[in-house]
Amino acid sequence: MKRWIATGLAALGMLLGASLGAHAAGTNFPMDKAPRLGTDQAALQHGAKIFVNYCLSCHSASFVRYNRLTELGLTEKQIKENLMFTTDKVGDQMVAAISPQQAKAWFGAQPPDLSLVARSRAGAGYSGADYLYTLLRGYYRDPNRPTGWNNVVFHNIGMPHPLWELQGERKPVFEKVTSHGHETEVFRGWEVVKPGKLSEAEYDRLVADLVAYLEWMGEPGKNDRIRLGVWVMIFLGLFAIVAWRLNAAYWKDVK
Incomplete structure (x- = not known):
């Protein structure tokens, strides 16, 4: 029970942090529509693989057990061989590899549980999937941040870019616009600083698969x-x- 409460508070804190970050930035960044892949079994399987390889090292999904992935068309043998650490059992919860002590030393706080992140991030006019899809494509290099990364959606985000080798490095292009006597910066696009291993279209599809899986985790019985x-x-x-x-x-x- 305590774990459920702690996870809920972590998700709430993550949501409030995003809201405060957007308010501090003085902009309401437009959300892109995430592709709807909730019934695409291949996309969900690929998203699960991306989650395990790039997210589970720091973020848990403790409301989901590995054997629940059989609902995505995977066998327990495939789960054991491709999606689990050697010491885990197929009935175990999806718990981060990093210890809470290490997380606090490296990041200043324990990374939040992602079981319900897609549901907790929904806002006015956009879904949690839209938010995550835009967030994971909104990173840019910022030497003023401790991690070296910032994000146009979540200003002063504490999490470094987990997929930067795949996406590469980009720089946001803003244009100063004066309206009613006030000068604001309007986002106009991206400038590629260093290309990644994937093309822009390939990276967008990978993020879409990951987001679809994150959305599935929040409500596995939806379909x-x-x-x-x-x-x-x-x-x-x-x-x-x-x-x-x-x-x-x-x-x-x-x-």
């Missing part, structure tokens, strides 16, 4: 619920027709 809901609506529709005809037959001789 099953939708499928069941469709059948329930079909049943109710057919039942309404039967009830209507039964009602007509019952009252036809009543004057």
Whole structure:
């Protein structure tokens, strides 16, 4: 119970931190629409692989057990061989490799649990998936930050860019605009400083797969619920027709 409460508080703190960061920056950065890949099994499997390789070293997903990934079409053997540390068991929770003591020494605080991050980051006019998709494509080099990285979505973010070798290094291009006597900076695009291992399109697709997996973790039963809901609506529709005809037959001789 204590672990659930602590994780919830961490997610809330992460959300508040993002809001305060955006307020301090004085801008409302526009969110890009994340591709909807919640029913794409191959994308979810790839996203799980990216999560394990690039996120799980620091961030836990303690509300999810490895064997839950069988719902993505993976066998327990595939999970053991490709997505787990050798000391873990397939029924274990997805816990970060880093210890809380190491995390505090390196980052100043323990990285938050990501089990519900996609659900906690939804805002007015955008989903949590949109937020994460834009965030992971919004990093840029900033020598004034302790990690050497900053982010146009989450100003003064504490997390360094986990995928920088794949994306490369970019610099945001801002244009100063004066409106009603106030000068503001408007984001106009990106300038490539150093190319990464992937092209822009390849990197965007990789992030989309990762975000789809993060969204799935927050609600693994969503697709099953939708499928069941469709059948329930079909049943109710057919039942309404039967009830209507039964009602007509019952009252036809009543004057």
